[in-house]
Amino acid sequence: MPWRLLRFGLSSKHPEPRMFTAPTELRASYDVVIIGAGGHGLAAAYYLAREHGITNVAVLEKGYIGGGNTGRNTTIIRSNYLTPEGVKFYDASVQLWQDLSEDFDLNLFYSTRGHFTLAHTDSAVRTMRWRAEVNKHYGVDSELVGPDFVKRACPSIDISCNGHAPILGALYHAPGSIARHDAVAWGYGRGACQRGVEIHQQTAVTGIEVKGGKVVGVQTSRGHIATNKVLCAVAGSTPRVTDMVGIKTPIYIHPLQAMVSEPMKPWLDHIFVSGSLHIYISQSARGELVMGASLDPYELHSTRSTLDFTEGLSAHMLDMFPFLSNVKVNRQWSGMADMTPDFAPVMGKTPVEGFYLDSGWGTWGFKATPVCGKTMAWTVAKDSPHELITGFSLDRFRNYSLTGEKGAASVGH
Ligand code: PYC
Secondary structure (H helix, E strand, O other), X not given: OOHHHHHHHHOOOOOOOOOOOOOOOOOOEOOEEXXXXXXXXXHHHHHHHHHHOOOOEEEEOOOOOOOOHHHOOOOEEOOOOOOHHHHHHHHHHHHHHHHHHHHHOOOOOOEEOOEEEEEOOHHHHHHHHHHHHHHHHOOOOOEEEOHHHHHHHOOOOOOOHHHOOOOOEEEEEOOOEEOOHHXXXXXXXXXXHHOOOEEEOOOOEEEEEEEOOEEEEXXXXXXXXXXOOEEEOOXXXXXXXXXXXXXXXXXXXXXXXXXXXXXXXXXXXXXXXEOOOOEEEEEOOOOOEEEEEEEOOOOOOOOOOOHHHHHHHHHHHHHHOHHHHHOOEEEEEEEEEEEOOXXXXXXXXXXXXXXXXXXXXXXXXXXXXXXXXXXXHHHHHHOOOOHHHHHHOHHHOOOOOOXXXXXXXXXXX
């Protein structure tokens, strides 16, 4: 149990102090400005302060802490990727996740469930075998299992999927986990604040000043800031920020929707993903079923939800779990996903000196929060890409050396 929680329980003084200090004024200059107070931006601020001693840092957020994709995902954490770059990177993240509640002294409800990616076709079985072998090669616990294994793990699943798409096998990844998404942003934010970082909410970046190819300042809705280093960590809004410095990326924004059911008593231990049915599901600590599907198939900068999505997802969910037919949907939401052509992120330095990108997360940025914070903090502090992110640089598109991760997407996109 986190020590802070125990101390709180035994204390006669309530309530606790606020999680974050709220600075009123912007300083005239900062060593580093981070755009975006989601998990990634706050994690980078935390590691800049904790591991590199850089504390004159402002995190600017046009909305509120964790109000973007950090609060708009389905919290799945895994490292069963397809490429060596992806497996090593996400495995480092899973290692960090495991100690994060302890590090923050804040319960993140990190819960290891085991993650199944179901295969309904021969070619999907082949891809799962391929992923299992790459995973094992890099020491990640993944294996190809048969339908009996799946049925034993989850007796309520209909292995025939209503006859539409019988389950032929699955990639089983025992370390697959979920966590409380808001708490991650709070933990990194509080840790960064405690070390002197300033988080300015309701502060929109309206322009970035570049002189002679170098960043020299940032214009905000609350005034000007001088700085030589800007980290852009605004998943779903990346093109708006890269436009400010004149950088072109192949990132397009698609909505990614999700929904939760009313709470049920716990019946689903594992996380299930079906690429053919285009769905994923887990059960949260509150008993809600957390469910999602593919991206909306068009470019759109919007977080609106649609009935079409609810109907399609529900129909496929019932193929797998027919007994859910009377369960109510409590709420649904949408995030804006930064999609890249090879389904791998875009991280690191850019052609503009002092402008760093943490972007292109597609549908899987939440799980990368800790490793991204750590590697981006390193990259910004040393002005040199951390070794774990060299496969994700922007210039891979110019050099035709893509990092093809589409085969590890949760669902067909
Ligand atoms: O990458 O595991 C994942 C994921 C789940 C839902 C969307 N992406």
